Amino acid sequence: MAKIAFILLCHKDPDAIIKQAERLTAAGDFMAIHFDARANPASFEMIKDALGDNPNVTFARKRIKCGWGAWSLVQATLNAVEAAVDAFPRATHFYMLSGDCMPIKSASYVHGFLDNDDVDYIESFDFFESDWIKTGWKEERLIYRHFFNERTQPKRFYGSFKLQQKLGLTREIPADLQIMIGSQWWCLRRRTVEWILDFIRKRKDVMRFFRTTWIPDETFFQTLVRHLVPENEIKSRTLTFLVFSDYGMPATFYNDHYDLLLGQNFLFARKISPEAHELKRKLGDLYASDKTDFQISNEGQRLYKFLTNRGRVGRRFAPRFWEAESTIGRDRELLIVLCKKWHVAKRLVETVRQVTDLPVLEYLFDEEATALPDLGGIQSTLAKRTRHRRALTRMLFDYYNTNRMLICLDPNNVDLLKDFQAGGSNIRLLEIECNFSDDYLIGHARRVGLAGENTPHEIVENLLPTIRQDVVYESEQIREAGFDHHSLIRERNSVEENTPPIAGFLDITDDKARQIAETNHLFTD
Structure with a gap:
């Protein structure tokens, strides 16, 4: 022994x-x-x-x-x-x-x-x-x-x-x-x-x-x-x-x-x-x-980093060369769906794909597995996509030979949104506001590594208010940024209430917007 x-x-x-x-x-x-x-x-x-x-x-x-x-x-x-x-x-x-x-x-x-x-x-x-x-x-x-x-x-x-x-x-x-x-x-x-x-x-x-x-x-x-x-x-x-x-x-x-x-x-x-x-x-x-x-459960390092980094905002002293020289073009329009529940956004944009002729890319800056065309390696990792975000987006417009394209983003990407806007890009936002149960937030904490299957119940309970506030904080940051074209649909709203924001966001008729708002099981977890 x-x-x-x-x-x-x-x-x-x-x-x-x-x-x-x-x-x-x-x-x-x-x-x-x-x-x-x-x-x-x-x-x-x-x-x-x-x-x-x-x-x-x-x-x-x-x-x-x-x-x-x-x-x-x-x-x-x-x-x-x-x-x-x-x-x-x-x-x-x-x-x-x-x-x-x-x-x-x-x-x-x-x-x-x-x-x-x-x-x-x-x-x-x-x-x-x-x-x-x-x-x-x-x-x-x-x-x-x-x-x-x-x-x-x-x-x-x-x-x-x-x-x-x-x-x-x-x-x-x-x-x-x-x-x-x-x-x-x-x-x-x-x-x-x-x-x-x-x-x-x-x-x-x-x-x-x-x-x-x-x-x-x-x-x-x-x-x-x-x-x-x-x-x-x-x-x-x-x-x-x-x-x-x-x-x-x-x-x-x-x-x-x-x-x-x-x-x-x-x-x-x-x-x-x-x-x-x-x-x-x-x-x-x-x-x-x-x-x-x-x-x-072994989540201590990630949990500490999450709790201590909340509210800290970094600022760059100067744009990188590829940011200064790469814009998506002023005659192009980037449509961005923002939603914390990725499965909800994916259901919505799949209906958008069917109802309109827009090229649709899901969480390309959040999810490594997002299907992308071969663009010479710039698309190969999340780090490269984020680092060269304007160049990547411009290349995708060129690849699809279009002036309008739709992507999905997690709301925690407010810096990326600001960067697109600062680069002279025409962007439109559609934010999807969902309801978050305690069970969903616990699942979210496990998916992002803040908790594990064996994390004590007391730790998870103490963590829930912080995670919930973090979700609210992200949404507030986006709204306070003052984007010119920011539409909002809510889980608690009726189809009739969600139809006009979708129509304005996509610049389509109310009939088509209603089809999208009626997406089957849109908000189901």
Whole structure:
């Protein structure tokens, strides 16, 4: 059975650290603690006094003053790992934690999970080929030497960098290493940890290299594990659930996140708010329990992104060259049906296709599978279609040899609508306003990945008002944009009430518009 030596890096909140150590070691596991040498000495003494008699707790022999982005974080980790290897010969796994982490499964589940697969869990992506680094320096982290801490000595940090850059003082990466990158929150087997410790004793050149790289806690262990361990024995993922905002800051979890956390396919979560006492209590009780039947929905990342991105509107500083030079033509008219319920719009436009001679394309900017003619590859993916939307639309007009064409769009495409209008295009909108039951919105949440089949009922219930408001918000955005030709039909309206807007939108007779309004089962889900 798996026995875990937790490697805990911490610098504050001694009460929480003591409780964390007591909780995790009570299940038969171990802990090696590195308490930042910059922190309050009284806090460290408090921790030692409380845990000194616990045989399952040890401390790093040498404490390091830690700084973000610096080698000190890796050295502190190595000091704690070495202490754990010596103190706990029965430990089978070594799991990195911070003081803000909490288990989100029971100890029984955690041990069973690790027993099921004889692998190392560590995010490990190619440093140069992957997109793990979203913005900022990339190769500069490695090919220049970083002697100073960027946050505490910014002038020296950037001055040293600019001087090396000016003098061309770059360096080579150790020839036999493929530099990898990933989260610092890993779980490694004992054999792997022993290989790493043996490797660093022998390879002083590698240690010199990493000591002066920037943010080495994201590259050191990730690179060495890939170098030493067969690929089929590595799972490139972390077992600690963490979510980052688009500013690169980790999300914080509070008392009302309990059900959400339990549904994620992870063993621990970071970071738990210091004030979330109820959440900590419930997670502590959970870890000590025998519960092993967790319903994994794993929608946490998508749900966080959805909730935090609502209402955020991006603006471009200038049009791209293909937008400035590609218009659909002022003598052409693009008819757009807007509807959140795609099946309703598809039924309506199929009747339009039969009653009129208009070329009709369904959700070409929303649905990859929309049937399109071969236009030289510009139509091949949603990303390409959206990126070259005006050029694509112009080519479709040319392909069908027409000046009028109808497409369907999801109402969340308000930026695309504005772009068509800004490009001098003649557009007409027909918005279909539908009724949304709770069951439909739950289905919508599952279709777009905000919830899964196993998402707890409480989470879905809490999500419903937000989704419903989001639908209303999209419609309001379209109406507030002030498009010149904006017609509206409603599910609650009669056929007689919906006929005139359809006639005006398509510029057809009332008889033909009535045929379309009478589409069989138009609003049926």
